Amino acid sequence: MDKINVGAVSYLNTKPLLYGIVRSKALLEQVELVIDYPSKIADMLVQGSLDVGLIPVAAIPQLKEWHIISDYCIGAESAVASVCLFSEVPLDKIERVLLDYQSKTSVNLCKVLLKHYWKINPAMEDAKEDFREHIQGTTAGVVIGDRALEQRLASPYIYDLAAAWQQFTGLPFVFAAWIANKKLPESFCKLFNEANAVGLNELEKVVAENPYTIYDLHTYFGKNISYRLTETKKRGLEKFLQLLKYV
Numbered sequence: 001m002d003k004i005n006v007g008a009v010s011y012l013n014t015k016p017l018l019y020g021i022v023r024s025k026a027l028l029e030q031v032e033l034v035i036d037y038p039s040k041i042a043d044m045l046v047q048g049s050l051d052v053g054l055i056p057v058a059a060i061p062q063l064k065e066w067h068i069i070s071d072y073c074i075g076a077e078s079a080v081a082s083v084c085l086f087s088e089v090p091l092d093k094i095e096r097v098l099l100d101y102q103s104k105t106s107v108n109l110c111k112v113l114l115k116h117y118w119k120i121n122p123a124m125e126d127a128k129e130d131f132r133e134h135i136q137g138t139t140a141g142v143v144i145g146d147r148a149l150e151q152r153l154a155s156p157y158i159y160d161l162a163a164a165w166q167q168f169t170g171l172p173f174v175f176a177a178w179i180a181n182k183k184l185p186e187s188f189c190k191l192f193n194e195a196n197a198v199g200l201n202e203l204e205k206v207v208a209e210n211p212y213t214i215y216d217l218h219t220y221f222g223k224n225i226s227y228r229l230t231e232t233k234k235r236g237l238e239k240f241l242q243l244l245k246y247v
Ligand SMILES: C=C(O[C@@H]1C=C(C(=O)O)C=C[C@H]1O)C(=O)O
Pocket: 009, 011, 013, 038, 039, 055, 056, 057, 074, 080, 082, 083, 102, 103, 104, 105, 106, 107, 144, 145, 146, 148, 175, 176
């Protein structure tokens, strides 16, 4: 039987989900695992080189067919820490926003918040690889993932996009979810879901396996990121997909 091509995000936030996946022999026999940054994983799922991906939810409208195949996601109930608008000046002085090329969800979340919540209208620019060096003066930037945790040490103004979304809507936010572009066998989905949960029940071990000095990973995995795809998170997701039509 052909292997199921699975794509996962290369950031620290995905380590708790991958912990059990890479330890499940039964799963690894069925799976070819690819790890890359989120916008790449989304493009691969849309093109069909993946069957399942932990994809940015903003890419969902690009898929002809999609199925959420797991109860786990990369979400947040309040401040997420690793998805922020970083700036040297306060919000009302920002003239230009550089948008992280590795993101599909957060750059659109920032557009939604600028328009409907903060009600300001700076210029937006899709950024290139070295964009973090250009976050200065009245030029701000949306940065995601591990690089955002680093950027926290450099930027005086940090606007957490999940916290702002929560204040705007009263709902949690889903950044990425395990989405398949075709129906997959029930037996695989069950095994896959169970494997996702293993690391979440062993966060101490996941932290120990990933030495990191920039940010406390107990806080990051245990408080900032919220991994369960609950009914309220699904409501947050639906609301975001609605607003996405008009950005
Ligand atoms: C919370 C995060 O969520 C991520 C944000 C994504 C996006 O903006 O497209 C995609 C996948 C997630 O890993 C993060 O990476 O910091």
